[in-house]
Amino acid sequence: MKNRRIVLASRPEGEPTPTDFRLETVDLPPVGEGQVLLKTRYLSLDPYMRGRMSEGPSYAPPTQLGEPMPGGTVCEVIDSRAQGFAKGDTVVAFNGWQEYSVADPKGLRKLDPSAAPVSTALGILGMPGLTAYAGLLNIGQPKAGETVVVAAASGAVGSVAGQIAKIKGCRTIGIAGGRAKCDYVVNELGFDACLDHHSDTLAADLKAVCTAGIHVYFENVGGKVFEAVLPLMNDFGRVPVCGLIAQYSATELPPGPDRTPLVMRAILTKRLTFRGFIVTDFASQSAECFRDVGQWLREGKLKYKEDIVDGLESAPNAFIGMLNGRNFGKLLVRF
């Protein structure tokens, strides 16, 4: 049986290009005792994958050249030699950019397709949802009446973080790229305001809308958005550092001066807490998260948007576009 997959062909210098990926067809290994054969239905595309394409230390080892690009997937079990899994089951897996895979049951999670659309297991009821929930609540610790600013507010993580902040009674300000996304964040997701990071006056725009300063900044971006936020942080403010998409493909540091002293001075004099996190740090909270998020979804308090492209071949360009903010909602590849 043949499998089509996309492997890492070369390590990008700066922004990835299509030639950094290679579509190939390989033989699928036989399904061993205790294993299952999976057919991918949805592949999740997420910013962290940019980090795996580069060598050098990060929180996960880099993907090796010639290996499939990593990624969370929703799959159908099409053959099973493993107890507890039957043909036709739908599972969440982490088998990357490929159409099929032979997998061990460890690490698979069975889905109930009647409970929610299965694609949500890669979004609001999956890794991005837990990222938003755990980062905001554990590190951001939003209190009713506080002002929470969320970068990448229309994205898979930011949209959830901001809506949970609203549920917790906070004034919630989004930052997103372009009028359409900002309108969606305010009109559909219910944020109190959303600012376009393309604005030449972002810092002033943000100051005008954050009249009581910023208590929590959910950091997903870095760069000029961070620079606009920092002077507005209130004493004892919290900054969950979830992602830094603006700098992932940078090949050199920005020009001077070195602004590190400004950051450190703000941390000191305002007694800020900056804390980086990765979703797996909060894996133990996933049941609680999905219970809460599931209930908020049923109550209509949480909304989500998917940006779906079709076919394995679409993955590289969709991924490259996401790194430039061209997706609108949780980016998925449908097979």
Next chain:
Amino acid sequence: MKNRRIVLASRPEGEPTPTDFRLETVDLPPVGEGQVLLKTRYLSLDPYMRGRMSEGPSYAPPTQLGEPMPGGTVCEVIDSRAQGFAKGDTVVAFNGWQEYSVADPKGLRKLDPSAAPVSTALGILGMPGLTAYAGLLNIGQPKAGETVVVAAASGAVGSVAGQIAKIKGCRTIGIAGGRAKCDYVVNELGFDACLDHHSDTLAADLKAVCTAGIHVYFENVGGKVFEAVLPLMNDFGRVPVCGLIAQYSATELPPGPDRTPLVMRAILTKRLTFRGFIVTDFASQSAECFRDVGQWLREGKLKYKEDIVDGLESAPNAFIGMLNGRNFGKLLVRF
């Protein structure tokens, strides 16, 4: 009755100079009902005073031009019209760079001169001691076997932070300026090692000695010490940001490139916690702190060193010297 005091004469551009201070003699107001007349015995000189000399937002309002420089003091009550205070009592006050003051009892703390040398109420059993204790234990959260790096390790705060880390079972590395201080930190204070920040190979020296990385960095300095520490921080490391003496007198940002992305990337991928604090944030822990520190002192587990200069006139130059690391131990002015 006449009072001699040192007031802020001008706001320094960069490093303070003697002309930024002015010694003046003024009439002392009469002692009102419910007040006490204090004669200063010791004045504490501390890095935070540099911040008060500048305008602009910080965690305390700036000292006004013509007003006395602020500072903690140990004083003798020489006249009292306040209940609970008698002539001859020794108190801790915050009445700044002056020989006498008329004070309200609120904010005074009576000392028992038989319990410990009264000057320690400005050092290890005072604000610097609580700063070290609270910052290290609440934010640093050192665990036995971890590596703790302490900047300004021979100073009033760093020396206590590092010794408490040793008491908690940590491997403790100091950073200080010059051979004499480093020898003192290792031989007298019992740190496992101490590196000279004047070394051209500080980053390599630190890497060589921190063979298990760094779990806690007690930040008092900023600048090149911070740059040497950051690459060595372990996952889930903690950075209590207590002070940034290397940048207090800077008139401009360092030359580029802008290293902020390196700091943010380290926070993200290593899941670091940076948290700024000021001693007053932990005022509620002072009784517990002084109980613990007092016991460690009696048991010989904590040592301290005072750097004493004599006379009010000595204060400006001693203070300027401290900002350049010329003090050796807790800097005090004795009257």
